[in-house]
Amino acid sequence: MKTIKKYSQIQQYIKKRIQTGVYPINSYLPSENEICEKFNTTRTTVRKALDELLREGFIEKEQGKGSKVIERRKSLGLLTVKGFSGATDYKVKTKLTQAPKITDWDPIIVFGLTREEQKSKCVYFQRIRHINGKPVVLENNWYALNAMEIIKPTEFIEGSFFKTLSQKYFIEIMGAEQELRSIPATAEIAKSLELAEGEPILHISVRFRTSKPGFNLYGDLYCNTSEYPIRNTYFS
Amino acid sequence: MKTIKKYSQIQQYIKKRIQTGVYPINSYLPSENEICEKFNTTRTTVRKALDELLREGFIEKEQGKGSKVIERRKSLGLLTVKGFSGATDYKVKTKLTQAPKITDWDPIIVFGLTREEQKSKCVYFQRIRHINGKPVVLENNWYALNAMEIIKPTEFIEGSFFKTLSQKYFIEIMGAEQELRSIPATAEIAKSLELAEGEPILHISVRFRTSKPGFNLYGDLYCNTSEYPIRNTYFS
DNA sequence: AAGTGGTCTAGACCACGCG
DNA sequence: GCGTGGTCTAGACCACTTT
Numbered sequence: 484m485k486t487i488k489k490y491s492q493i494q495q496y497i498k499k500r501i502q503t504g505v506y507p508i509n510s511y512l513p514s515e516n517e518i519c520e521k522f523n524t525t526r527t528t529v530r531k532a533l534d535e536l537l538r539e540g541f542i543e544k545e546q547g548k549g550s551k552v553i554e555r556r557k558s559l560g561l562l563t564v565k566g567f568s569g570a571t572d573y574k575v576k577t578k579l580t581q582a583p584k585i586t587d588w589d590p591i592i593v594f595g596l597t598r599e600e601q602k603s604k605c606v607y608f609q610r611i612r613h614i615n616g617k618p619v620v621l622e623n624n625w626y627a628l629n630a631m632e633i634i635k636p637t638e639f640i641e642g643s644f645f646k647t648l649s650q651k652y653f654i655e656i657m658g659a660e661q662e663l664r665s666i667p668a669t670a671e672i673a674k675s676l677e678l679a680e681g682e683p684i685l686h687i688s689v690r691f692r693t694s695k696p697g698f699n700l701y702g703d704l705y706c707n708t709s710e711y712p713i714r715n716t717y718f719s
Numbered sequence: 720m721k722t723i724k725k726y727s728q729i730q731q732y733i734k735k736r737i738q739t740g741v742y743p744i745n746s747y748l749p750s751e752n753e754i755c756e757k758f759n760t761t762r763t764t765v766r767k768a769l770d771e772l773l774r775e776g777f778i779e780k781e782q783g784k785g786s787k788v789i790e791r792r793k794s795l796g797l798l799t800v801k802g803f804s805g806a807t808d809y810k811v812k813t814k815l816t817q818a819p820k821i822t823d824w825d826p827i828i829v830f831g832l833t834r835e836e837q838k839s840k841c842v843y844f845q846r847i848r849h850i851n852g853k854p855v856v857l858e859n860n861w862y863a864l865n866a867m868e869i870i871k872p873t874e875f876i877e878g879s880f881f882k883t884l885s886q887k888y889f890i891e892i893m894g895a896e897q898e899l900r901s902i903p904a905t906a907e908i909a910k911s912l913e914l915a916e917g918e919p920i921l922h923i924s925v926r927f928r929t930s931k932p933g934f935n936l937y938g939d940l941y942c943n944t945s946e947y948p949i950r951n952t953y954f955s
Numbered sequence: 956a957a958g959t960g961g962t963c964t965a966g967a968c969c970a971c972g973c974g
Numbered sequence: 975g976c977g978t979g980g981t982c983t984a985g986a987c988c989a990c991t992t993t
Contacts, residue, residue, distance in 0.1 A: 486969095488981070514959060525983050527763070530960085538774075546960050547990035661951040664944040665901040665921040683919030685901040688948075708900040712924075715897040715951075722988095724962070750978060761964050766979085782979050783971035 493532035511549035539655045577642035581609035592701050594690040603629035621675045623703040630698035655694040662688040676707045729768035747785035813878030817845035828937050830926040839865035857911050859939040866934035890931045898924040912943045
């Protein structure tokens with residue numbers, strides 16, 4: 484992919500303007516014909532760009548009216564840690580306990596890797612999420628180096644990998660598959676999460692699909708759910 | 720929409736042929752140009768049809784090769800129990816251990832009920848899912864009686880509540896919220912699932928949203944994940 | 956009536972996979 | 975080299991919303 488595709492340029496241009504508030508939520512984008520003029524192209528190409536933004540959940544279209552900027556369903560399908568009683572007075576902090584580094588794939592990954600991924604080295608990093616000072620989630624992540632460059636710790640926006648992907652690379656999470664298990668904490672996990680060995684913890688294996696073809700993010704999570712359950716929302 | 724759109728016709732035609740096995744999984748569809756000829760149209764229209772099938776998860780495209788029929792991702796967003804090693808030789812049987820009956824709401828439901836729901840009595844039923852003869856999931860369900868009539872056990876299609884809703888009432892599941900916890904099995908749960916008290920099990924509280932306004936289905940599930948993890952897929 | 960998005964035509968050239 | 979899908983042009987007409 485040497486030359487940047489035109490529809491992709493338009494898509495990124497508009498996405499940036501949405502993210503920076505130039506096109507606020509509930510406002511309408513310029514009409515397709517106006518965008519055509521601006522980028523000196525045809526409606527087919529502009530519509531392709533808008534279709535992508537639609538798929539990514541940034542806009543919705545209203546026939547006869549225009550393309551409307553909508554609030555991107557946050558944490559679409561993403562796991563969120565939720566205070567038990569709906570209390571909002573808890574603080575989540577994410578510590579990067581292993582900065583992104585290049586390694587081999589870990590056989591713990593339960594989802595089948597594609598051939599492209601198998602051929603590649605992978606990037607690994609680890610984080611621990613703390614709630615009100617207590618470690619609650621230990622999160623291991625991997626992705627294929629040939630699908631996505633290595634992201635430096637300094638690039639992380641608010642400790643969030645997804646936010647970094649979206650705002651710096653214009654990559655969105657499109658979906659996920661999970662496997663859930665309840666297991667007794669191993670000695671190692673127990674130590675990281677400051678609980679007793681054998682305590683029941685939630686093990687989540689997850690594959691996130693992104694809007695960048697071939698780029699998947701694999702996760703292996705251990706959650707102490709005794710105080711804070713994991714919450715999970717999805718809509719079709 | 721009086722006239723049926725051409726791309727929609729093509730889409731349905733191909734979808735039916737996939738579903739009936741005329742185009743088997745892993746085979747390739749006719750090329751875009753061939754489809755153009757058959758339907759006497761242009762590639763733009765054919766590609767629109769294929770894009771829809773791509774979005775619906777029926778095909779994937781391989782540049783330079785063709786459009787390949789793939790296994791449709793099952794039960795969008797719904798929980799599925801999956802054999803560990805990808806083995807497909809396991810049998811799931813659902814036993815209705817408590818037929819739908821009218822009761823009061825159970826305070827165990829963690830998601831806030833709407834005012835309409837609170838005013839109503841509710842329908843409760845319980846099922847146990849068995850895999851290869853072993854009980855694996857204990858599932859309690861509730862819904863508001865004023866949102867949906869009581870469904871008799873004899874109406875259940877293949878033991879599936881969702882299938883019944885879809886096929887008899889044309890109600891679809893539109894989304895869900897879940898809370899996940901790993902807990903030790905209580906004596907009661909242990910007995911139902913034939914395991915030792917204190918074994919780690921997965922507790923899922925879920926609210927399913929349906930296409931019928933005001934009709935939510937609440938679930939409280941206990942899963943023995945030691946052999947069969949719970950799998951969970953969602954896409955936007 | 957004017958403007959918007961939705962569908963569709965009839966081409967063109969390019970990038971990729973394979974023999 | 976050939977066939978495949980991927981991108982793009984330059985139009986046309988239709989359906990819908992608003993003025």
